[in-house]
Amino acid sequence: MAIKENIILEDTTLRDGEQAPGVAFSKETKVSIFNSLVEAGVKWIEAGIPAMKGEEVLALQEILDRKDEVNIIGWNRGVLEDIKYTLSLGFKAIHIGLPTSNIHLKHSVSKDRNWLLTTARDMIKFAKDKGIFVSISAEDVGRTEISFLQEYAGNVAEAGADRLRLSDTIGILNSQQYAQRVCAVREASSINLQCHCHNDFGLAVANTLAGLEAGARYFHVCVNAMGERAGMPDLAQMVMALQHFYQIDAGVDTQQLTSLSYKVAQASGYPISPWQPIVGSNVFAHESGIHVNGMLKDNKTFEPFEPARVGGQRRMVIGKHSGRAILQNILEERGIETEPQTLEHCLSLVRKVAEKHLGGIPAHTLCELYRQAEGAIT
Known part of the structure; x- marks a missing residue:
């Protein structure tokens, strides 16, 4: 299947990227990176976690000054109070993080599937009643039975969610397996899907491309492939792979990719490998x-x-x-x-x-x- 022309790149450097161990952006740094992403043409940005309060919220409040020119996502746990607080800051779009695998339900949130289905519906309805764009996760799809993933997709779609994020939370799927899950969910529901692939086996970019080929519309990236553990799909690699292999323009000014990469590297304290594809000093x-x-x-x-x-x-x-x-x-x-x-x-x-x-x-x-x-x- 060909990748859709209307796919949407969403950068999560300021959320999942900053969750990389040892990384903490100051308010000024966070706002500066956000502005650089916008100047580079990124139109969807997951900007942070409002429930962290403090300096995080001060940065998000300044970032929200540009909410009419870019889609700014506030990330939330599956907790109603988190969502209420995020909406109080003026976000027009939110993401709700909820797990679907039994191991995560049991050991991460200590709940069962009935709780998950009810909570997802209630939170989606609450936010949609406020006229908000709602994205919601199926976390740990690699260890979620496909039949339940389909049931969950139908549940959140019926509740009114705008998007379902298929999160390979610990990066254990290969491209064929990830694409299989995207296809299965598309068969069960017409909801827009988002690829969220971790890089534990170095397959984040490949799996994201496979997910897009299978029919997902949205996809997550981070500058310099930052993120938890082995990180996320790299912004520069995804942009250039889409251009080279699929002749698809993701809307990002490619001439800014290297400067953006070095800016984030300096801010994070993690230097770029000389062999980093696209932007590394040895690439050319x-x-x-x-x-x-x-x-x-x-x-x-x-x-x-x-x-x-x-x-x-x-x-x-x-x-x-x-x-x-x-x-x-x-x-x-x-x-x-x-x-x-x-x-x-x-x-x-x-x-x-x-x-x-x-x-x-x-x-x-x-x-x-x-x-x-x-x-x-x-």
Whole structure:
């Protein structure tokens, strides 16, 4: 099945992302990240948890100043008082978190399925009577029987929920299994579905794409794949995968992806891996001789897309695996005319000192090595 053209990206960096262990955004930081998401084109943002009160609410109140230009979601436990408080702040959209697996019902909220079905209906009705957009969870779908998942979907749809979030809470499903659950719920109900996939086995992006292919309309992402445990689907990866594989524009300005990533990395205190897809510092870096030789002739040789498309920069790195072509190119850019024998000796020197220059040998050091090579030959 093809992915719907009207799919909706919802960022939860400020809720699920901030729930990553050790992460705590100040009011100013939270508002700044929210504004950057909006400026990048994100139209749906799960902004936080009002029931936390304190500084969280101060940030949310400032964020709500923009509620007429972006859909701002307030996350709530399955507790009526939480929902009442969230609505009192002026939210036009809420999410209600409720589990559907027996293990979560028993050990997380100490309730049974009858309580779940009744509570879900009552809370949805309360919020819908106030004219609010209501999203509700089926948490831990990986350990929920499909037949009950279908029953629950019909229950919340009949109660008037606008959206059902299918949460693979501990990331235990593969793409086929997650898609199977999306298909099963779609067969039982016409309610809009949202993918919420965790990355415990590194499948969050793949599972989200599979869920969208199976008919889900909404999907969750976090900047830098932040989130509980192994995190969530990465915003940049999802945006670019949808463009590349499905020719779908998620509405995000891709040229802001790298700057947004580094902003959140600084705010969270967790640096970006050089190998982080799309935005990592090594994504457009080239050292291997055969790679660089190809890149010097045609940039498409070893890159799936231009770095400028995501606000990145290409780097040619001088190191142990470099070849003569990159040395000659860099030296000549700095006004040094090279000679084949000297260049060969310079390459040997580069390989000898490479281990002392993790991250690459600077251009000025290469020039010094070339002068050494000249002196050794003469």
